[in-house]
Amino acid sequence: MARLSSIFAPKDREFFDMFEEAAVNGVRAADLLDQMLRGWPDTADLAREILICEQNGDRITHDIIKRINETFVTPIDREDILELASKLDDIVDHTEEVADMLGLYKIEAPMEQAQRLSHILLQSTRQLAEAMPRMRDFQDINHYTVEVNRLENDGDRISRDAIASLFDGGIDPMVVIRWKDIFDGLEAAIDATEHVANTLEGIVIKNA
Numbered sequence: 001m002a003r004l005s006s007i008f009a010p011k012d013r014e015f016f017d018m019f020e021e022a023a024v025n026g027v028r029a030a031d032l033l034d035q036m037l038r039g040w041p042d043t044a045d046l047a048r049e050i051l052i053c054e055q056n057g058d059r060i061t062h063d064i065i066k067r068i069n070e071t072f073v074t075p076i077d078r079e080d081i082l083e084l085a086s087k088l089d090d091i092v093d094h095t096e097e098v099a100d101m102l103g104l105y106k107i108e109a110p111m112e113q114a115q116r117l118s119h120i121l122l123q124s125t126r127q128l129a130e131a132m133p134r135m136r137d138f139q140d141i142n143h144y145t146v147e148v149n150r151l152e153n154d155g156d157r158i159s160r161d162a163i164a165s166l167f168d169g170g171i172d173p174m175v176v177i178r179w180k181d182i183f184d185g186l187e188a189a190i191d192a193t194e195h196v197a198n199t200l201e202g203i204v205i206k207n208a
Contacts, residue, residue: 014067015074015081016136022060022088023129029053029095030122030189036099037118040110047099054096061089080203087196091125094189098182105178113162114179117155117186124151124193131200138207141200148197155190159183 029050036046064085068078098118101107124147131144162183166176 013075013136015064015076016132018060018064018067019084019088019135020129020132022057022085023125023132025053025056025060026088026091026095026125026193027122027129029057029092030118030125033095033099034115034118034122036102037110037115040102040107044103047103050096050099054092057089057092061085076203076207080199080206084196084199084203087192087199088128090192091189091196094185094192095121098185098189101178101182101185105182107178107182111162111179113158113165114182114186116158117162117183117190120151120155120158121186121189121193124148124155124190127151128193128196128200131197135200135203138204141204145197145201148193152190152194155187159187 032046032050032053036043036050064081068074068081074081102110127144127147131141134141134144163180166179
């Protein structure tokens, strides 16, 4: 007869599979946006692929919630699972919003600061994807979270400088509004990566 402890042990590791899938999906979306801004407007069609990433993110989040409802004992606290799933999804949501705005606002050419921000987003999502497998054994992820925080600080500085430049150059007010929205969206996506990093760090500390 199986021991009671083995019956109720948190053996369901599928959550970690889904977290890793969500992190890779974030890298995919960020990579596409990076390509999109580097080649705009010739790369406008990549918005469709980013939308597919956003839909995949929603599916993964739904699968995680469904799995929680089916699982008696989870490998980490349920509220941590939900928080991490939600914050991973936020990265792709904000990325897709930026891609959508580029077309919606009929942007003619990308600003150099937007290209730099999209590349920071890509670097940050890669750090999260590399850190995620270490969650399975609650290994130290400090190297990755510190790098994400550094990238987020770089992104804040670039975003501030970019918005300041919009108001310094005598640019059409409508163009200013559109680009401010895009910069805000890029900053939100980068901020979302930091939120994920902080959540991961908290989970590791709690379970180590």
